[in-house]
Amino acid sequence: MTETDFRALDARFYMPAFGRDRMLVKGEGSRVWDDQGNEFIDCVAGIAVCSTGHCHPHVVEALCRQARTLIHISNLFYVPGQAELAKRLVEITGLHKAFFSNSGAEANEGAIKLARLATGRDRFVAFEHGFHGRTMASLAVTHKPAIREPFGPLEPGCDFVEYGDIEALKGAVTSRTAGVFVEAIQGEAGIIFPPEGFLRGVRDICDDSGALMIADEVQTGMGRTGRWLAIQHSGVDPDIVSLAKGIASGFPMGAIVAREGLEFSRSQHGSTFAGGPLACAVARATIEVIEEVLPSVAAKGERFREALARFEPRVCGLMIGITAGERCDGVAAACAAEGVLVNCAADGNIRIVPPLVITDGEIDSVCDVLSRALAR
């Protein structure tokens, strides 16, 4: 198919909800190629999804093996590999039981249902600039007015307070609050770190009020920051964790993992596809690869930090933000022209979330290109 064909077909037949200009057709490790044969080091990685790199052989092998054996059955039956994956997620998070979904938004839907069920309360508190998904309930706890407001009225009711402001949180959490949604690092907001002690403060307020602390680790989880969960850097234990993105190397999957005493009973929640044999096989293989590479993630982040020091990067493992302001799109375009893909999160912040398998040589190339683009 020629370039004009796919652009024209897309314009005619696909709803224009995304802004995009390039088609990527092949990937291997941290590299991707477009339809013109141009090669890039991919620091977008499906927006923090392709943590094992593109088409990791161990992941591909698990996918193909499972596809040849059994693609789908139903949660009416025990699913091969599902309980083993749940056990792994419980070990990784230090929580008690898992439940699967097909995306991050849907994981947060599950967390919302579970929090309402467990507390008998109806409202939520979340943070300004936080992002939790685009389904109706996950959108209700997502802050950005431009993506919320066209779809109201939204349920559940949610109050938003400034990220990092513990006093404001105290004032917002009431006896009606079922849960507080928090990202340990705000991803879509532009890789924004909370002040020291903030997550502990959220935990304390939840404990005092009986609200559940829901850590949205959809973007920060699965090894992205050098630990399995970003919240683990703070030593704080949430009540519920939501996961997706990096969990299955790009195969659609999400999950919630909850502490003891928080669970759905029969018929209270479910999904046709969630936790199917293919997703579970790919996620288990993904976790095996991440387990190997995880000890190197912090050092790789430090390599980025040192090379980009003069641009004051915000670094936690391989989750890196740099403020570029109005120049952000121009910097991203300049990087792409030199073979490096990065994208702009909110408020002019360059987001760098490469595969966790990125090599030191690739990091050096990325930093060279980025430094030139930022210095311009």
Ligand code: PLP
């Ligand atoms: N939560 C966070 C923190 C996210 O970054 C995202 C997506 O960017 C979501 C939830 C929604 O995930 P999904 O797009 O898989 O529905």
